[in-house]
Amino acid sequence: MAQDxxxxxxxxxxxxxxxxxKELGISHExxxxxxxxxxxxxxxxxxxxxxxxxxxxxxxxxxxxxSLGKLMLKYEKM
Numbered sequence: 001m002a003q004d005x006x007x008x009x010x011x012x013x014x015x016x017x018x019x020x021x022k023e024l025g026i027s028h029e030x031x032x033x034x035x036x037x038x039x040x041x042x043x044x045x046x047x048x049x050x051x052x053x054x055x056x057x058x059x060x061x062x063x064x065x066x067s068l069g070k071l072m073l074k075y076e077k078m
Contacts, residue, residue: 009075011048013057016071018046020064035059 021031028042035042037056044050045060052060061068 007051010051012075013068013071014045014048016066017060017064020066021046024064026064031060031063034063
């Protein structure tokens, strides 16, 4: 059950990443370049087919101007 809760939090953070990327009008390709990840990795993360490492989440959040700390606080009580 705890693992399901943790995965749910990860999915919520991914949803926030997708929303922000789209708001900014940034493509998978552009986000990949700014994070050092390839376009297909970004796509797999956004489609929730790949769970990103914490390092990659930090890279993505930084590139999008998101605060991972704020996102974690937002969903920590789930």
